[in-house]
Amino acid sequence: MDGQANRGLLMEFLGDLLQWFGENWSGETGWLARTGEHLRVSGAALIAAMAVALPLAGWLGHTGRGGLLAVSVINIGRALPSFGIIALALPFTIWLARSTPLIDSGLGFAPTFIALFLLALPPIFTNTYAGIRGVDADVVEAARGMGITERRLVLDVEMPIASPVILTGIRVTAVQVVATATLGALVGYGGYGRFIVDGLAIQDRLQLVAGAILVAVLSILTEIGFSALERFVVPAGISRRRRADVVPPVAV
Amino acid sequence: MIRLENVTKVFPGGSGPAVHQLSLDVAEGEIVVLVGPSGCGKTTTLKMINRLVEPTSGRITVAGEDIMAIPAHELRRRVGYVIQQIGLFPHRTIAENIATVPRLLGWERTRIDDRVGELIRLVDLEPGMRNRYPRELSGGQRQRAGVARALAADPPVMLMDEPFGAVDPIVRGRLQDELLDLQRRVHKTIVFVTHDIDEAIKLGDRVAILNIGGIVEQYAPPAVILRDPANAFVKAFLGSHRGIKRLSLIPVGEVPLEDGPMVDRSATARDARACMDRYGVDWFGILDGKELVGWAWASDLDGDSLAHIDPKPFEARVSLDASLREALDTIITSRTRVAPVFDGGRFVGTITAEGISRELAK
Ligand SMILES: Nc1ncnc2c1ncn2[C@@H]1O[C@H](COP(=O)(O)OP(=O)(O)O)[C@@H](O)[C@H]1O
Numbered sequence: 001m002d003g004q005a006n007r008g009l010l011m012e013f014l015g016d017l018l019q020w021f022g023e024n025w026s027g028e029t030g031w032l033a034r035t036g037e038h039l040r041v042s043g044a045a046l047i048a049a050m051a052v053a054l055p056l057a058g059w060l061g062h063t064g065r066g067g068l069l070a071v072s073v074i075n076i077g078r079a080l081p082s083f084g085i086i087a088l089a090l091p092f093t094i095w096l097a098r099s100t101p102l103i104d105s106g107l108g109f110a111p112t113f114i115a116l117f118l119l120a121l122p123p124i125f126t127n128t129y130a131g132i133r134g135v136d137a138d139v140v141e142a143a144r145g146m147g148i149t150e151r152r153l154v155l156d157v158e159m160p161i162a163s164p165v166i167l168t169g170i171r172v173t174a175v176q177v178v179a180t181a182t183l184g185a186l187v188g189y190g191g192y193g194r195f196i197v198d199g200l201a202i203q204d205r206l207q208l209v210a211g212a213i214l215v216a217v218l219s220i221l222t223e224i225g226f227s228a229l230e231r232f233v234v235p236a237g238i239s240r241r242r243r244a245d246v247v248p249p250v251a252v
Numbered sequence: 253m254i255r256l257e258n259v260t261k262v263f264p265g266g267s268g269p270a271v272h273q274l275s276l277d278v279a280e281g282e283i284v285v286l287v288g289p290s291g292c293g294k295t296t297t298l299k300m301i302n303r304l305v306e307p308t309s310g311r312i313t314v315a316g317e318d319i320m321a322i323p324a325h326e327l328r329r330r331v332g333y334v335i336q337q338i339g340l341f342p343h344r345t346i347a348e349n350i351a352t353v354p355r356l357l358g359w360e361r362t363r364i365d366d367r368v369g370e371l372i373r374l375v376d377l378e379p380g381m382r383n384r385y386p387r388e389l390s391g392g393q394r395q396r397a398g399v400a401r402a403l404a405a406d407p408p409v410m411l412m413d414e415p416f417g418a419v420d421p422i423v424r425g426r427l428q429d430e431l432l433d434l435q436r437r438v439h440k441t442i443v444f445v446t447h448d449i450d451e452a453i454k455l456g457d458r459v460a461i462l463n464i465g466g467i468v469e470q471y472a473p474p475a476v477i478l479r480d481p482a483n484a485f486v487k488a489f490l491g492s493h494r495g496i497k498r499l500s501l502i503p504v505g506e507v508p509l510e511d512g513p514m515v516d517r518s519a520t521a522r523d524a525r526a527c528m529d530r531y532g533v534d535w536f537g538i539l540d541g542k543e544l545v546g547w548a549w550a551s552d553l554d555g556d557s558l559a560h561i562d563p564k565p566f567e568a569r570v571s572l573d574a575s576l577r578e579a580l581d582t583i584i585t586s587r588t589r590v591a592p593v594f595d596g597g598r599f600v601g602t603i604t605a606e607g608i609s610r611e612l613a614k
């Protein structure tokens with residue numbers, strides 16, 4: 001009796017949810033526009049973090065210098081939960097956004113961007129650093145012995161060989177960034193966080209749940225997308241373990 | 253072709269110099285093997301030649317040029333380098349691996365393709381290997397791909413650091429033979445590092461025996477080192493069986509050959525018996541003029557002439573350029589205890605175990 005009533009309520013709620021998605025997709029505050037905002041700040045933060053971390057960690061990993069820096073970054077990354085980073089960054093980023101009109105592209109963008117950037121930096125840095133350090137020393141010596149310059153050695157040899165580790169770092173980071181971008185609504189930014197924060201404020205359960213579902217779906221899509229990218233980007237000799245396994249063994 | 257003059261390398265934090273005042277000359281087209289116990293500075297010496305390690309003092313020239321005057325990456329493109337773990341690029345196909353240096357040198361595509369095909373044949377890889385990735389190859393195949401990659405831009409000099417150290421003994425033996433065979437065709441100047449004295453003896457035109465600290469204890473052709481070890485260190489390093497090792501280095505042609513118990517077809521049975529007595533054997537060979545037609549047992553003699561004898565062909569025969577080791581092997585496994593020696597198809601004499609032993613004792 002009770003169970004049936006609950007099931008009825010659930011069906012009703014799901015119906016309402018579907019209706020919500022059907023009615024709230026367009027316009028500046030619709031979920032399509034919110035998706036754009038959410039992706040914009042996530043993508044910008046991820047790209048910026050990659051632009052800084054990849055070359056820096058790549059070069060430090062190559063030279064073997066900066067081991068201490070790497071360890072510190074790893075420890076900071078481990079010690080601080082993402083919300084902690086945002087909380088730490090908030091006062092600073094709000095101040096920065098106010099005092100530098102250049103970054104002020106839309107309300108709340110800058111603080112969200114900076115917080116996400118700081119969140120994304122450590123995992124990309126450490127994975128890249130570890131990936132490059134992990135490249136077989138004999139491969140590097142052989143490459144040097146053939147007269148490959150140091151820069152090309154990093155770009156053409158170490159990076160491709162380390163690419164599975166680097167890309168895994170980027171994928172995990174991307175998912176984390178997409179999920180965390182929700183917090184941007186707390187500092188006045190758009191994105192899916194709006195539905196959750198506003199839903200809480202006006203006690204609109206439907207909007208709150210819809211926002212949560214959107215965050216979950218986008219996170220999963222990000223995971224799937226970057227997994228596909230990995231398969232595409234990692235060079236064949238390294239990635240296609242399975243394909244290699246079916247190659248008939250050839251004797252000496 | 254390569255000259256090291258008083259080269260010293262002191263690593264920061266090392267207890268003493270890894271290499272101390274080493275001088276060495278390598279002539280064009282020769283294989284020089286650096287051999288010595290682990291940690292004696294072989295790898296360090298080799299890496300100084302392509303500047304993977306910079307000497308602390310001293311001078312190294314390649315083809316007359318001071319290597320410090322050449323930018324390191326340019327020098328390295330002119331000097332082939334093969335290491336034990338090979339270091340093939342796992343993300344590149346065998347063809348791409350081999351093409352590494354030609355690509356760095358900016359060769360045209362078609363020229364690179366042709367060269368890769370040529371090298372794959374030269375090192376005896378199957379053409380199907382071209383588009384394989386390194387981990388799809390066996391250890392021996394990878395080693396050959398590594399050699400092909402080092403040879404790609406046809407460098408006059410090759411440096412090889414224990415290149416066959418990681419493959420099993422059977423494949424190693426084959427790779428050594430292939431290297432010698434290859435060298436006969438490409439005539440590189442090769443500095444080869446190993447800790448295996450047998451490998452050194454087999455491959456080296458000259459062998460440098462190094463002691464800890466890169467001290468050259470002896471630098472000479474392997475036959476000379478085996479015959480006259482310079483000191484106790486060299487003797488100890490050569491180990492036992494020095495005589496047996498020498499056997500593989502001396503060609504049959506260097507030993508005075510004997511006539512052997514050979515009689516002409518026209519000889520009498522008495523001549524044949526006298527000849528067998530002289531050599532202490534119970535068989536004799538039969539000559540037709542200069543040509544050796546075969547042999548027969550003493551018990552085959554019947555009557556006075558040899559005319560009725562049907563000579564058995566010699567199964568055991570060695571060629572003039574075979575090694576004493578092969579000759580000895582033939583002698584001890586044949587029933588006649590003597591091996592006839594041929595120069596091409598021409599019979600030139602016989603070789604016996606005593607003759608070999610006399611030569612070694614010289
Ligand atoms: N990069 C290095 N830093 C410090 N010491 C080194 C380095 N490379 C080699 N050595 C030292 O130099 C000596 C000679 O080493 P190496 O040339 O590798 O010997 P081998 O190749 O004959 O085994 C050893 O004592 C080794 O520990």
Ligand SMILES: [Mg+2]
Nearest residue numbers: 291294295296
């Ligand atoms: Mg060594």
